[in-house]
Amino acid sequence: MEILNFLFQGFAVALTPFNIMMALAGTFIGTAVGMLPGIGPVNGIVVLIPLTYALGLPPESSLIMFAGIYYGSQYGNSISAILLNVPGTSSAVMTALEGNAMTKKGRAGPALAMSAIASFFGGTVSVVALMLFAPALAKWAIRFGPAEYFALMIFAFSTLSSLSGKNLVKGLIATLIGLMLATVGLDPVSAVDRYTFGQLKLLDGLDFVVVVIGFFAINEILRYAENIHQDQEVFTKLGRVMITTKEFAMSFWTMVRGAAIGFFVGVLPGAGGTISSFVAYTTEQRLVDRHGTFGTGDIRGVAAPEAANNASANGAMIPLLTLGVPGSETTAVMLGALLGMNITPGPLFIANNPTVFWGLIASMYVGNILLLILNLPLVGIFVRILKVPGWFLMPAVVAVSFVAVYSVNNSPFDILLMAGFGLMGYLLYKMEFPLASVILGLVLGPLVENNLRRAMSLSDGDWTYLFSSPISIGLWIAAIASLFLPLVIKRFSAASTVADEMEEVELVEVD
C-alpha cells in the first residue's frame, strides 16, 4: 500500500489550482499541436521551455505541462486523421485509414467519440502500468555504473536509428551529427574549448531549443513552401459525438489489447506511437475482423490504434524517468528541459524527487479526464482551429518560434542560428536522414561522453571495462540485435493483409 500512500501525496501536488491549470494548458496545447498536421508535441514543448525557465516554474509543474502536451497530442492527432484523412502526427496513420472511412460514411461523430474514449482508456490504463513499473525498474537500475549507462545510450541510439528512418546507415549518420553538434563548447572536464572558433556565444554549447526549433518548426515552414496546398474544406457537421453501448462493448477487448501493446512498445527506445498503433491495428485485424470490415470504417479499427498510441506515449516516459535515457524525440526534448532545470533523471530520480514523480503520475490521471472532456463535448471548438488557412497558420508558427528562440538568451544571433538549422533540417529531411536521431544525439551527447570518460577513469583507461558486466554485455548485444529490427517488422507487415496499404504509408517513428 506504499504506492497508494505516494499517490495521495501526488494528488496533493497535482490538484493544486496552479498545477491543474498547468495540466489543462498542457492538454489543450497538446490537442491543438497534435491535431495540426506538420507540427507536433516537440514544437509545443520546445517553444515553452524558455518560458518555464524565465518564469522559474517548479520542475513538477513544467513536467506536468510537458507530459500533458505529449499525451494530449495523441488525442488531438486523430481529429485531423478522422476528418481530413491527414494524420496530425504520424502515430495517427492507422486512425486516418479507418476513421476517415467512417467519416465518408457520415459517421464522423462516432469515430471522434471512439477515438477519444479509446485514447482515454489507453492513457489511463498505461498510467497505472507506469506507476507500478517505473519504481521497480528504477530500483533495478540503481546498480548501473558508467559502463552500463554508456551501453544503454548506445542501445537507445541503435534502436532509434534502425526504426526512425528507411536507411539504417542514415539513421546512424544522423545520430553522429547530433553527437558532433553536442561537442561544440567548453569541455566540462578539462575546460578546453572545442569547435567554438573563438565565438564567445558558442562556449556554452549550442542551445538545443534553438536547434530543435530550427529542425522542426522552420524545416516545416520550408516544406510548406514546397507545396502550398489549397486548404481543404473542413467537414464540420459532426453529428452526435457519441458511441452506443453496443459499440463500446464490441471494442472493449480491442482497447485492452491495444493499450497493452502500446505500453510495451512505448517502453522500448526507438519504437513509439506509430509502430505501436500499427501493431495494435494489425493484431485486431487478425483477431476480430471476421467479415473483412477493417479498412471500410470499422469502429474497432479506430479503437485499437488510439488506445495503443496513447498507451505508448505514457510507456515512453518510463525509460526517461527511470533511466534518464529517452527513446524518442519528444522525450529527448523533455530530458533537455529537465537538464536545464538541473534535474538529471535516472534511477535515483523517483526516490529523490517524490513530489515531481508522483505529482506527474497523479496529474496524468487528471489530464486524461480533462482530455476526455476537451475531446468529447468540446471537439467542435478544436475543429475550428483546422479552419485557420495555411498561409496564416504557418507564419504564426514562425512568430511563436521567434518568441521562444529570442527568449533563450535574449539574443537575435540565435534567430540566425535557428534559420541555419532550419535549412540544414530541411536538407537532411529531404535526404531521409531521421531528425529524431539528430535530436537524441544532441541531447544525450554530453551524457554519453561523460559516462565514457568516467568509465575509463574507473578502469584506468582499460577499454575492455565497457564490456565487463553482464548488464552491459546484454545491452551491447541488444544494441547490435536492434539493428536487425526493421527486417523483423518488414516480415511482420508482409504477413498482414494491409501490407499493400502500408507500402504507401511510411512506418517511420516520428512523434
Add this chain to the structure above:
Amino acid sequence: MTSHLTDRVTGVFLLLFAIWYGYRTTLFKVSFMVDPVGPKAFPLILAILMGVLSLYLIIKPDPSPVWPGSATWIRIGLITLTFIAYAYLMVPIGFVLATTFEVTALALIFRGPLLKSLVGAFILSAALYGLFDMLLGLSLPTGLIFRGWWG
C-alpha cells in the same frame, strides 16, 4: 537509370567534414590530463565512425530524392532572407513591428491576401507581445526607435 548523385555528394561532403572534424582535435590545447581519455578521444571516435559511414553512403547510395523546382527554391531563399532581416531588425524596430512585417511577408509568400495578412499579422504580433512580455514577463525588444515615446 535513377540517379544516386545526392547521396554520393552528401557522402563526400560528410567524409571531408569527418576528416576536418577529426583534424581539429589535434589543435585542442590540452595543458594537463584530468582523466585517462581527455577531451580529444570522444570527438576522434565520432570522426572515425562518421568517416566509415560516409564511405558506405558513397558506395551504396539511395536513389536521389525528388528535389523541388526553382519556384520553391526562390520561395525558400526569400523566407530565409526574411529571417535574416528579422534578426537585424527586431532590436531596432521592436518585436511588434518586426513580427508584423515577418508574418505578412511569409503570408504573402504563401499567397495569402494582402490586407487580411497585414491585419492578421499585426493582431497576432500585438497579442504575442501582450501575452509573453506584459503578462508572462519574458523581455521582448520594445524597439530602440520607440525609446523616447514611452518606457
